[in-house]
Amino acid sequence: MAEQHTPRSLIVTLYGAYGRTPDGAPLAVAALVRLLGALGVDAPSVRSSVSRLKRRGLLLAERTPEGAAGYALSPDARQLLDDGDRRIYDPPAPSLSDGWVLAVFSVPEAERHKRHLLRSRLARLGFGTAAPGVWIAPGRLHEETRHTLERLRLDPYVDLFRGEHLGYTPTADAVGRWWDLDAIAALHREFLAAHEPVLKRWESREPVAGEAADAYRDYLPALDSWRRLPYADPGLPAELLPADWPGGRSAEVFRALHARLRDAGARCVHTD
Structure with a gap:
């Protein structure tokens, strides 16, 4: 199946890769149109996507130092991207000693719409379903989970616990019930293809002069594809995964492309 890269994604x-300047300066709208245009996205799609991200509170309308219209990251967006960095660029080696984090939530009937939001958000963080109403993830995801729930104001409905698996089913068998490993492996193979x-x-x-534009056009779609994988794949220890697991190879390919x-x-992005 061909990869899909939406303008909003x-x-x-783009902001995650190149838009977090130390001074928080915005990216000019004209720069966004130019950079997304290089990837085949037309200007109206860029502007409508930026507007949706602004309504969601992720982008703030500001002027650039030169006075041009632009958009900067909101504090929530920066936290979201900073949390993502730890998964996308430099994840710790998975270990059985990490233990597990469990999320148990209860939502009043009057606010039942938040149940779907909670389930979908936990799934997007990489949680699997251990039992009805009990979600599980490697223990190292605790801090990012806490940040996410607080950012979305869902923390009053959730209790988080840390622990280890004590049985009775061998954990390697259990994770096959908690996560759809076949579906996750298919995502890795799609990335590799x-x-x-x-x-x-x-x-x-x-190396040739003027390769910045080619590097940008190849790197941003690769990053756009890759950044979803460390969320779909919670990063389980090798002892719990099939012998032919493709996740290691896909991580190697992304790291090499990134380097x-x-x-x-970046030289293409910051061209005046």
């Missing part, structure tokens, strides 16, 4: 990916050929092309390519293309692509 690409804008979030789309982006491993890109890496091989760059590995055989001699080769990220800084080169």
Whole structure:
């Protein structure tokens, strides 16, 4: 299945990769149109997507230092991206000693719409379902889960616990019930099919002047695809995964693309 890169997702990916300046300066609307246009997104789609992100409280309308119209990240958006960095760029090696974090929630009937929001958000954080109403994830995800629930004001409905699995089903069998491992493996293979050929092309390519635009065009879609995977895949220890698990290879491919293309692509982003 061909990868799908929505304008809104690409804008979030762009800010995550290149839009977090120390002074919090906004990206100009004209720059957003130029950079998304290089990936095949037309200007009306960029503007409507930016408006939706503004309504969600992720972008703030501000003027650039030069006085142009632009958008900066909100504090919530920066926290969201900072939390994501730990998963996307530098995840710790999974270990059985991490233990588990459990989320148990109770939502009053009058606010039952929040049940779906809670379930979907926990799933997007990488939680699996251990039992009805009991969600589970590797213990190292506790802090990010807490930040997310607080940001969405869902924390009053949730209790979080940390612990270890004591039985009775062997944990390697249990995780096959808690997560859809076949579906997660398929996402890794889709990433490899789309982006491993890109890496091989760059590995055989001699450095040339003016390659920044090519690096940007290859890097941002790869990052846009990859950044979802560390959420769909909670990062389980190798002892709990099938022997042919493709997650290690897809992580290697992304790290190599990141090392080769990220800084080169930045020169395209910051071209005046």
